[in-house]
Amino acid sequence: MFSGKIGFIGSGQMATALASGMLSAGLIQKDQLLACDVSSVSAEKFAAVTGGQICPSIAMLTEKADVIFLSVKPQSMAGVLQTLSQVSTSREKLIISIAAGITLATLEAGLGGPGRIVRVMPNTPALVGAGASAFALSQGTQAASANRPSDSQIVRQLLETVGVAEEVPESLMDAVTGLSGSGPAYVYQIIEALSDGGVRVGLPRATATRLAAQTVLGAAQMVLSTKEHPGALKDAVTSPGGTTIAGLHALESGGLRAALMTAVVAATQRAKELGQPPR
Ligand SMILES: NC(=O)C1=CN([C@@H]2O[C@H](COP(=O)(O)OP(=O)(O)OC[C@H]3O[C@@H](n4cnc5c(N)ncnc54)[C@H](O)[C@@H]3O)[C@@H](O)[C@H]2O)C=CC1
């Protein structure tokens, strides 16, 4: 259980996934959840899905919340930081940015100096408790004291409630963004393509999609549970002269592995670009 209030500035896809995951896991109740958004459509959708309270302003949310997620697009961050820096109580709050590319230095500069600031890269499977997040702490985060956990412990608790969480040096946050932040979209394309393949060889669509998704889930669980190298697990599926090696040969001819590696590199590069100040 978490006893404080959690606020989201920006109540879109990722905020809704995190909030819903925390509620489903029983970490918080809906009366501990706040959000504010410039779009009333987005705010109302968040309230309808989560039951959280909508605040009319960033100032009001900041007064009430103990932990504040900055969950706007990177392009909207400068304006949010400017508004937040003018709310005197913001310096006491734990501020967690989930924006791709936005550095701790940019967050500190925008908020008027060092503070309780953390950079997190979550992903949308947090909605179903299967998220993969990484976080990097700024110098101004608080250590534990007799009556209070450290900011690091708070962030880890929030993220581990909705999946796995790794603390990483900030220099690796763009790489995390390119891999696990964007990664669910790569895997959805893989599942869709596998399903298309199943339909191509005669399976009904619903059956094909279910089998494809469960195959991805099962293979991922094998990697995590057995701790075997993925190549060794692949070898265990692959009979000499059998069906799997025929399929793997086709994947190699299509450049699947190179395409996935290039996707991670391209997304990492884009995260770096998003963190640059606009020209
Ligand atoms: N969608 C994803 O899978 C992931 C997104 N992120 C990061 O999360 C952040 C949000 O992304 P999404 O949820 O996908 O975007 P989104 O577009 O669904 O949500 C952003 C929300 O912020 C609101 N907003 C814009 N300016 C605002 C302001 N000044 N004050 C209050 N609200 C404002 C928008 O109206 C919108 O509802 C981004 O920085 C993104 O890099 C990180 C990991 C994964």
Ligand SMILES: O=C(O)[C@@H]1CCC=N1
């Ligand atoms: O596409 C994006 O920019 C965001 C960041 C990671 C996932 N979605």
